[in-house]
Amino acid sequence: MGGDETGARATDEPGREQRQYGETAIRLDGVTVDFEGVRALSDADLRVGKGEFVTVIGPSGCGKTTMLRTVGGLQDPTAGTVSVGGDPPDRARAAGEFGFVFQRHALLPWKSALDNVVFLRKLAGKSPDRERARDLLETVGLAGFADARPAELSGGMRQRVAIARALHLGASVLLMDEPFGELDELTREEMGIEVRRVWREERKTVLFVTHSVPEAVFLADRCVVMSDHPGEIEGVFDVELPRPRDESVYGTTAFQEQVARVRTALHEGYELR
Numbered sequence: 096m097g098g099d100e101t102g103a104r105a106t107d108e109p110g111r112e113q114r115q116y117g118e119t120a121i122r123l124d125g126v127t128v129d130f131e132g133v134r135a136l137s138d139a140d141l142r143v144g145k146g147e148f149v150t151v152i153g154p155s156g157c158g159k160t161t162m163l164r165t166v167g168g169l170q171d172p173t174a175g176t177v178s179v180g181g182d183p184p185d186r187a188r189a190a191g192e193f194g195f196v197f198q199r200h201a202l203l204p205w206k207s208a209l210d211n212v213v214f215l216r217k218l219a220g221k222s223p224d225r226e227r228a229r230d231l232l233e234t235v236g237l238a239g240f241a242d243a244r245p246a247e248l249s250g251g252m253r254q255r256v257a258i259a260r261a262l263h264l265g266a267s268v269l270l271m272d273e274p275f276g277e278l279d280e281l282t283r284e285e286m287g288i289e290v291r292r293v294w295r296e297e298r299k300t301v302l303f304v305t306h307s308v309p310e311a312v313f314l315a316d317r318c319v320v321m322s323d324h325p326g327e328i329e330g331v332f333d334v335e336l337p338r339p340r341d342e343s344v345y346g347t348t349a350f351q352e353q354v355a356r357v358r359t360a361l362h363e364g365y366e367l368r
């Protein structure tokens with residue numbers, strides 16, 4: 096398919112989202128993770144190119160979070176190797192290469208949005224930059240909310256703060272685990288559009304776990320489909336949709352077809368490779 100070693104294709108599409116993922120940012124080779132008799136992840140091989148947006152979807156308990164945590168150095172593999180920018184995950188984590196965004200944003204309730212963005216960077220031993228933090232709040236659509244406390248923000252706005260916080264860390268890799276899981280469908284869609292826009296501007300590598308097939312397709316350059324018992328990578332699906340993407344994509348036949356294809360893969364173990 097004319098791909099490079101990441102498996103991603105460089106396309107001739109014009110615009111800023113042109114895909115050129117020659118350099119591998121994340122690499123998993125034969126990664127297995129066992130927990131007391133449970134094989135959470137089995138023999139996973141994956142390459143994620145630098146600056147690529149990869150989503151991960153699969154049934155509950157198939158090892159999506161385990162894979163994300165293993166990439167992020169929060170979980171050691173039982174077998175196999177993971178490398179991030181050529182380094183083992185714990186070294187990459189110590190170097191501040193990861194921005195984690197989880198379903199529960201864990202903002203500090205007594206701090207303003209701006210202070211929440213700044214705080215994590217301070218905690219990581221890096222010097223905070225309030226101007227940059229303010230710019231990032233603007234980037235995620237929160238201009239004017241720098242002084243608001245989390246309780247004054249909606250769920251979607253709180254997740255935007257969490258994304259700005261991860262970006263302020265200066266991380267090159269965003270690991271996102273169901274970040275919009277608690278949001279209503281319309282807000283999820285809006286957040287998806289925002290996240291792709293931010294990703295385009297900030298040029299991060301993103302690994303994004305979701306339960307939503309439309310979200311997995313809309314966001315991705317490539318979508319990793321997993322199966323369970325044991326958790327393994329069933330296939331990796333190239334998403335061919337216009338770039339940049341906005342809400343009009345949801346209504347297109349191409350989008351519906353690709354959603355259907357991923358659904359079939361999830362239900363029937365349809366061969367994607």
Ligand SMILES: Nc1ncnc2c1ncn2[C@@H]1O[C@H](COP(=O)(O)OP(=O)(O)OP(=O)(O)O)[C@@H](O)[C@H]1O
Pocket residue numbers: 130131133134135153154155156157158159160161162326
């Ligand atoms: N710390 C742990 N100790 C024991 N078992 C675990 C641990 N973490 C995960 N597991 C098990 O490993 C398997 C994979 O879990 P994981 O959370 O990675 O799946 P998931 O695909 O993210 O699930 P969900 O979509 O429900 O969040 C499950 O059977 C789970 O019970």
